[in-house]
Amino acid sequence: MPADSPLIALPLVLPIFAVGVLLCLRKAGEATRHALNILTCTAMLVVSVFLYAQVSEHGVLVLRTGSWPAPFGITLVADLLSAVMVLVTAVIGLGVAVYAAGSGTGKFRGYFTPLFQALLMGVNGSFLTGDLFNLYVWFEVMLMSSFVLVALPGGRPQLEAAVKYLTLNFIASAFFLVGLGVLYGMLGTLNMADLAVKLAPLGESDLVLSSAVLFLVAFGIKAGVFPFYFWLPSSYHVTPTPVAAVFAGLLTKVGVYACIRVFTLVYAGHQEFLASLLLPIGVLTMITGVFGAASQFYIPRILSFHIISQIGYMIVGLGFFTRGALAATVFYIVHHILVKANLFLIGGIIGHRTGSQTLKKTGGLYKKAPWLALLFLIPAMSLGGIPPLSGFFAKFALVREGLALGQWTVIAACLAVGLLTLYSMVKIWNEAFWKDAPAGEKQPDRPMPLMMMAPAIALAACTVMFGIFPGFFMDVALRAADQLINPAGYIEAVLQTTTPAR
């Protein structure tokens, strides 16, 4: 019987302590709070590297909180997917914390850093919990801090966006609760491993399938899939750059993670039914997202629509339900988090430099800041799937799997959407970097502080690393997919019994 691993609690304990200390430091200067914020994020990165190393070496780790054995108590579980997600969260957290210290967060009246840490705690909690109701609670922790982060700057666009964001996400939470209620009423347990064991013999009864669809709607709203994505492009672009970057990188991916976790573990026996829903949803998400982006001229809004189209790829990868496709999805999620957060940060730098993120007002940056142009090009080309960057390998793995399964329509959509993504990125490149600065527009040409550039450079370096060593990262993704496709190991670790492999 494997011992409890207290390491799993650290990614949750560190931020909550930081929230408390940061709230006490209200009177201390902004610089002190940002320093502490960066320090906590660094500590979180170290912890998550250790956690990843442990999980990679010993397999699935569990922590029974309060020593209550599963399925009675809440169990925290770290399998390879969770560990990888926590690691990426820590990387993005550190990057955005440094950027926020560089760009300043005066609009938040000193509340940015505690809210930021609370958000990271919610995200980590969602990745690490092994209990469905606990997942709901972590979702709410994450959402509550994100509501405040959207609304706090307090301008009219922010308040309007916050109303839309809050309403739709609150309804999603209600759907989640209904799904939970149906499952609990049927099975009398909420531990995901226990649910998986008890749900397997039930077959395709109406209640099982309707609870699956309720979860699909709840997670789908949070992940921003078609037809539930409307809150996303109307709220992300009004937030200041550090908030937009962390939202774009992490929040929708928590929804995708929840889909992967619940549909590969709890509903492992219903994949045919789920695939019939996930594949069309994924394709439509891709297409609507990319067309939405094509008609926009404000950088954060273009990028917001691209989040949606990229979520489509992940949903399609999940919909294939094979080892290779799940590995491609894991690879895609990690690649996407790094690239998308970075693009938002670079968009912020462009705005800082030229005074606006509206493409009609920008221009001439290639002459003035050639390094910034190169920096933009790396994540932009990666998003479009140009070899040898991370996006190419992510798309390649997905398309190869689709070809093996003979899903021609899906593959055609994947490739066409990739092309249109490239069109959007080239549009930003042309308008912000290549064309001359528009006549009559006074660009402030502010210097670019190192604190703002460093995270963007580091994240771009990660993207290039993925391109140089795709084999190593794909190997990790494949091992994570092994655990997902055969959940017996997960169930065994949580329930501490030997269950026959299904």
Place this chain on the structure above:
Amino acid sequence: MENLLPIAIGILFACGCYLCMRRNIVRVLLGIMLFSQAANLLIFAGAGLSTGTPPIIPGDATTLTGAYADPLPQALVLTAIVIGFAVLAFAIALVLRAWHKTGSDDLDTFHKSDT
């Protein structure tokens, strides 16, 4: 009771949905309120209802025997109510601020951010 509750939950969901689709922001607020209360009731009712069967182990026994009420859904619902209450309190404050800023309670005028 077990036959009445599903009907009540259904009516609550229907009212919530209807209100959520209104343009008046206060009605939307009431809508999501009803919606979340219906969800809470569903958890409560879904786990089965019983009367006079407390989940208390008698003094001379070591385990529960016979029929007893499941205490867990009540704990779940309590958690959900508290969270819903917090979000709703925030939502009311937010709507008030938004109303001050926009000078309107009509959601059709909430398009300043859609440029």
